[in-house]
Amino acid sequence: MSKLSELLKKVYSHNPVRVEDLGYLLSLSKEEDLREIFAFADSVRRQFAGEGILVRGIIEFSNFCRNSCFYCGLNKSNKTLSRYRLSREEIMYSLSKLSGCGIKTVVLQSGEDDSLDPYWLKDIIAQIKSLFDIAVTLSVGERERYEYKLWRDAGADRYLLKIETTNSRLYKSLHPGMSFGNRLRCLQDLKELGYQVGSGNIIGLRGQSLKDIAEDIIFFQAGEFDMLGIGPFIPHAKTELGNEPSAQAALTLKALALTRIVTKDTHLPATTALGSLGQDFRPQGLSAGANVLMPNFTPQQYRRLYEIYPGKRCIDEPMGSCSISAIGVARRKKSTKSGCSTSSR
Numbered sequence: 001m002s003k004l005s006e007l008l009k010k011v012y013s014h015n016p017v018r019v020e021d022l023g024y025l026l027s028l029s030k031e032e033d034l035r036e037i038f039a040f041a042d043s044v045r046r047q048f049a050g051e052g053i054l055v056r057g058i059i060e061f062s063n064f065c066r067n068s069c070f071y072c073g074l075n076k077s078n079k080t081l082s083r084y085r086l087s088r089e090e091i092m093y094s095l096s097k098l099s100g101c102g103i104k105t106v107v108l109q110s111g112e113d114d115s116l117d118p119y120w121l122k123d124i125i126a127q128i129k130s131l132f133d134i135a136v137t138l139s140v141g142e143r144e145r146y147e148y149k150l151w152r153d154a155g156a157d158r159y160l161l162k163i164e165t166t167n168s169r170l171y172k173s174l175h176p177g178m179s180f181g182n183r184l185r186c187l188q189d190l191k192e193l194g195y196q197v198g199s200g201n202i203i204g205l206r207g208q209s210l211k212d213i214a215e216d217i218i219f220f221q222a223g224e225f226d227m228l229g230i231g232p233f234i235p236h237a238k239t240e241l242g243n244e245p246s247a248q249a250a251l252t253l254k255a256l257a258l259t260r261i262v263t264k265d266t267h268l269p270a271t272t273a274l275g276s277l278g279q280d281f282r283p284q285g286l287s288a289g290a291n292v293l294m295p296n297f298t299p300q301q302y303r304r305l306y307e308i309y310p311g312k313r314c315i316d317e318p319m320g321s322c323s324i325s326a327i328g329v330a331r332r333k334k335s336t337k338s339g340c341s342t343s344s345r
C-alpha cells in the first residue's frame with residue numbers, strides 16, 4: 001500500500017485525527033495525489049451519504065448588516081451597496097416557488113440585521129411550517145439565546161453559523177467588534193436548543209495557515225455538525241481584504257475532501273462560492289465529498305444586492321435553476337420541471 005493510501009486510512013479511522021496528518025495532506029499538490037484524496041472522499045461520501053444530492057433552497061431575505069467582517073461585501077462600511085429587506089409576502093412567494101420544485105429544506109439567510117424583529121421572523125417560521133411540508137434552516141448570525149429559542153419553538157429545524165476560522169487570533173483580526181467566544185456560545189446554545197447545527201469555514205483567508213485549516217477540520221470532527229460549508233475566499237473590492245488573491249480551488253477541494261473523510265456522514269455543500277471562482281468548481285466538489293447543492297430563490301431584483309463576494313454564480317438565472325448544470329456534470333442528471341432540481345430533505 002502506498003504511503004498516501006495508508007495515511008488516508010489512518011485519518012479516516014482516527015478520532016481525534018492528528019493535526020500533523022491533516023496538515024501534510026493539505027500540503028500535497030501533485031495531480032495524482034489529489035486524485036487519490038478526492039477518490040477516497042468520494043467513496044466515503046457514497047458509503048455514508050449515499051448517491052442522492054440534497055437540494056436546499058436559499059432565500060437571502062436581508063442584506064443589512066451591523067458587522068464589519070474584513071472579507072464580506074455586506075459589511076456596514078460598504079456605503080455603495082443598496083440595502084433591502086424582503087417583506088413577508090415576498091418571502092412567502094419565494095417559498096411557494098421553492099416548495100413547488102419539490103425542495104424539502106429552505107435556508108433563510110441574512111446579514112446581521114439589527115432591525116430584524118425576532119417576533120416577525122417567528123411568525124414567518126410558523127406560517128411556513130403550517131403551509132409547507134418543509135424543514136426551515138435559519139442563518140441570521142449571532143443572536144440572543146431567547147431569540148434562538150423563540151424560533152426553535154416556532155418550528156425552525158436547523159441553524160447555519162459558520163465559525164469562519166477556529167484560529168481565535170485570526171478570527172479577531174478579521175472581525176472587529178466581534179468575539180470568537182460569543183460565536184462558540186451561539187453554536188452551543190443552538191445545539192442545546194435542539195437545532196441541527198451547521199457550521200463551516202472560509203479557505204484562503206489572509207494569514208491563514210494549513211495548520212489553521214487542519215484545526216478547523218478537527219473542530220468539525222469534534223462538533224458533530226449536521227452540515228459544514230467549506231467555501232473559498234473571494235475578494236470583494238469594498239472590503240479590507242479587497243486586494244488579496246482568491247483562494248485556490250485545489251486547496252478548497254482538499255479541505256472539503258478531508259472534511260468528508262473525517263466527519264463521514266455530515267452534509268457538505270458544493271458551495272456557491274466554489275462555483276464562483278471564475279470556473280464552476282461545484283462538479284469537482286460533488287466528486288470530492290460534497291453531497292448538497294443550494295439553489296438560490298431570492299427574488300431576481302434583489303439577488304445582485306446580496307453581494308458577499310463578486311462574481312457570485314446564479315445571479316441572473318431564473319429561481320433555482322442554476323444547480324442543474326452542476327448536478328449533470330458531477331453525477332446523475334436528475335431534474336424535474338424546468339427551473340427545479342430534484343428534491344431531498
Ligand code: SAH
Pocket residue numbers: 071072073109110111112139140141142160161162164201202231232233234235236273308309
Ligand atoms: N450573517 C450570517 C450570514 C453571513 S453570509 C452569518 O453570520 O452567519 C454567509 C457566509 O458567506 C459567511 O458565513 C461567510 O463564510 C461567507 N462569505 C462572506 N464573504 C465572503 C467572501 N468574500 N468570500 C467567501 N465567502 C464569504
